[in-house]
Amino acid sequence: MYELLIVDDEASSRDILASCFPWDEQGFHVCGQKDSGQEALDYLKDHSVHVILTDISMPGMDGIELAKSVSELEGARPMVVFLSAYDNFKYAQNAIRYGVRYYVLKPTNFSELKEIFGTIRHELDAKYNVSSDDTQDYSTDEIIQKVLSYLSQNYREGSLSSLAESLYLNPSYLSQLIKQKTSKTFSDLLGEARMKQAALFLKDPDTKIYNISNMIGYVNPNNFARAFKAYWGVTPTEYRSHEK
Incomplete structure (x- = not known):
């Protein structure tokens, strides 16, 4: 299983994302939910995370700033997926700048999530030489x-x-x-x-x-x-x- 961190300042959105999509079937485990970019960044100091699914517009450290901070981390860095209610070209530009290649629009669509995270799963499997039915989860x-x-x-x-x-x-x-x-x-x-x-x-x-x-x-x-x-x-x- 790959570890997924969900970041959104709206608790209802976080809960829906965490519980209403079959993450385990896609090879992901929701390891945590955070309501700000800073909380997510603090979480990364002590936990292993493979993918961050983050809202862009949040108080304090928003998704853009979080992606920038993640891109500056040393060693292995989690992939970042943007989540937003706005299809804004400026956001897309910033996403590319900080290495973010996936952008999910709210309200989230089941088939879109499945397609995007299926692709991400294959990328991670290839990166770590893991077969699609044998993703490693080390104790x-x-x-x-x-x-x-x-x-x-x-x-x-x-x-x-x-x-x-x-x-x-x-x-x-x-x-x-x-x-x-x-x-x-x-x-x-x-x-x-x-x-x-x-x-x-x-x-x-x-x-x-x-x-x-x-x-x-x-x-x-x-x-x-x-x-x-x-x-x-x-x-x-x-x-x-x-x-x-």
Whole structure:
């Protein structure tokens, strides 16, 4: 299931959108309803959202401003779909400017929603290499396993932003989830992955220690040596001698 956030200052409109359309049949789960752009933006800090269906005309931060803010987010960004009672060319121009390609007119039409979100579903499936009948919905434990798997393969140049993008998660949310589930930061886990890989490389006596430093992502061999000793309690040279 892909996560859908509905944003509209009219509670009745939000409720109708959330409850009167078979979102689950289209592969979407309504993860929340917000009455302003700012509330939606705050929600994105701690939650994973794939699509935002937002009214344009709202008090405070309107849909245009929300789309602009979303377009400036780092890492994976949710798609934005505009919802409006007005077929206004100015809105269409702003939509294009901020990467919004879908525009739904009020009152919403069942067949129009089905067509638009069917297209969006196919785009998301293609983006994440998911078959249309097997959309992935990871549990938090599965996400952590994917984090560890990513680090074991990307210890040299791994980054939170690239990992979050591969999982289609907000980097801030992913960072908090990692901390909550492991009591460690992403940087802690990346450091551990590097030290474990360095220990494996040290078992080969022909591989120079300064090369190992570079192989696991350290530019400065001295920084590598300090980090290695802090983790293993011995220097790389001492560790290698113990392995003989």
